[in-house]
Amino acid sequence: MRQSTAAEQSIRRNVVLASGVTALGGLLFGYDTGVVSGALLFLKNDFGGLSSFQQELVTSLLLVGAAVGALFAGRIADRIGRRPTVLGTAVVFVLGVMLAAFTPTFPVLLVARVIIGLAVGSASMVVPLYIGESAPPSIRGGLVSLNQLAITSGILVSYLADYWLSDTQNWRLMFGLAAIPAVLLFVGMLFQTESPHWLVMRGRDADARRVLSRLRAPGEIEPEIAEVHRVTEMEHLRTRDLLSANLRPLVAVGVLLAIFQQITGINTVIYYAPTLLLARGT
Numbered sequence: 001m002r003q004s005t006a007a008e009q010s011i012r013r014n015v016v017l018a019s020g021v022t023a024l025g026g027l028l029f030g031y032d033t034g035v036v037s038g039a040l041l042f043l044k045n046d047f048g049g050l051s052s053f054q055q056e057l058v059t060s061l062l063l064v065g066a067a068v069g070a071l072f073a074g075r076i077a078d079r080i081g082r083r084p085t086v087l088g089t090a091v092v093f094v095l096g097v098m099l100a101a102f103t104p105t106f107p108v109l110l111v112a113r114v115i116i117g118l119a120v121g122s123a124s125m126v127v128p129l130y131i132g133e134s135a136p137p138s139i140r141g142g143l144v145s146l147n148q149l150a151i152t153s154g155i156l157v158s159y160l161a162d163y164w165l166s167d168t169q170n171w172r173l174m175f176g177l178a179a180i181p182a183v184l185l186f187v188g189m190l191f192q193t194e195s196p197h198w199l200v201m202r203g204r205d206a207d208a209r210r211v212l213s214r215l216r217a218p219g220e221i222e223p224e225i226a227e228v229h230r231v232t233e234m235e236h237l238r239t240r241d242l243l244s245a246n247l248r249p250l251v252a253v254g255v256l257l258a259i260f261q262q263i264t265g266i267n268t269v270i271y272y273a274p275t276l277l278l279a280r281g282t
Contacts, residue, residue, distance in 0.1 A: 007217075014214045019131045019143045021188035022086060024181050025123035026147040028093050030154020031161075031178050032062065032116050037274050038162025039171035046171070047106045054106070059271050061110055065117020066124065073122035074129075082130040082195040089126060090186035092119040094179050101176030112175075133197035134215060137224075155270060162274065200228040 036059050043058070044050035050058075077085040096116035103109040128147045135143040158174075165174055196215065199208035205225060212221045243251070 011215060011217065015135055015139070015143070018134045018192050018215070019146055021185065021192060022127050022130050022134075023146050023150040024185040024188065025086060025089060025127040026150030027154040027157070027181050028178055028185065029120050029123045029127075030151040030156075031158045031181070032093075032097070032120055032154075033151075034155035034158035034270055035162060035174050035178065036062070036113075037271050038159070038166065039174045040272075041166075041274055041278065042169040042171040043109070045169075047109075050106070057110055058113060061113040062117035062120060065114040065119075066121035067117075069118040069121025069123075070125045071121070073125040076122075077126050077129060077198075078201075082126060082133065082198050083189060083192060085122065085126045086130060086189050087186055089119050089122040090182050090189065092116075092122065093182035094186070097175050097178040097182065101172045101179075103172075116178075130195055133195040136216060136220065196224075197228050200225055201232050 040055055040058065044055060073085060073089070076088075092115060096112050096119055099115060100109060100112035103112055128144050131147060132140055132144050161177055162174055165171075193211045193214065194207070196208040196211040199205070199211065208225060208228075209221055212224065216224065
């Protein structure tokens with residue numbers, strides 16, 4: 001069996017580090033999605049009692065912000081770069097969770113949830129994008145899947161945090177703990193490079209070669225740059241082109257997958273499991 005060289009080990013380490021740091025955005029996605037399930041049990045008492053509708057607002061406004069964040073994050077990432085967008089997402093996460101943790105009134109909490117949602121939507125778009133463009137094709141699928149693993153891990157961590165803090169009923173700390181991975185994401189991205197694919201799309205081939213020298217074997221650099229140029233020239237589709245005979249089946253499969261993921265009702269379990277279990281026990 002051929003032993004990997006020091007250069008190959010360094011490349012592998014750089015790729016894994018870049019993916020791992022960026023996947024913290026997925027962890028934040030999952031944590032901020034799940035943490036409200038436990039916080040709802042206690043925050044309603046601090047605001048003089050909340051109606052069912054008000055509790056639903058606390059939960060659902062994150063999704064409203066996420067829809068907006070996902071809608072614009074791709075355009076922002078195309079304009080200013082993947083790395084600055086991830087850095088900005090980390091900042092928005094910190095601002096949102098800190099505002100939620102120190103909120104003085106219920107309306108401010110709702111604003112905080114929208115801000116967190118903006119970061120969640122941005123992370124859902126730019127994190128897998130950055131990982132996919134940084135990872136070599138041979139392991140790209142596995143590393144992009146790391147983002148999904150980070151999301152589910154974040155949900156698990158949020159439930160553990162809720163359970164750990166349930167005796168103190170400190171819902172503010174439940175929200176505020178998300179600032180830790182958000183800061184780690186920001187600091188970690190300061191030491192990462194821009195996506196080589198974005199650099200190529202911007203005509204900065206020399207910078208892309210420098211970045212790829214850390215992430216690819218020497219013989220893989222020029223073919224990948226040529227491939228990105230080829231794909232970029234083809235990316236001028238209009239929205240109506242998605243309904244063409246060639247693309248219609250792919251679009252249908254993607255839409256159906258999204259529907260099947262949600263139709264199971266799993267989000268209801270994630271958001272309201274503690275509330276439902278408490279109601280059943282009373």
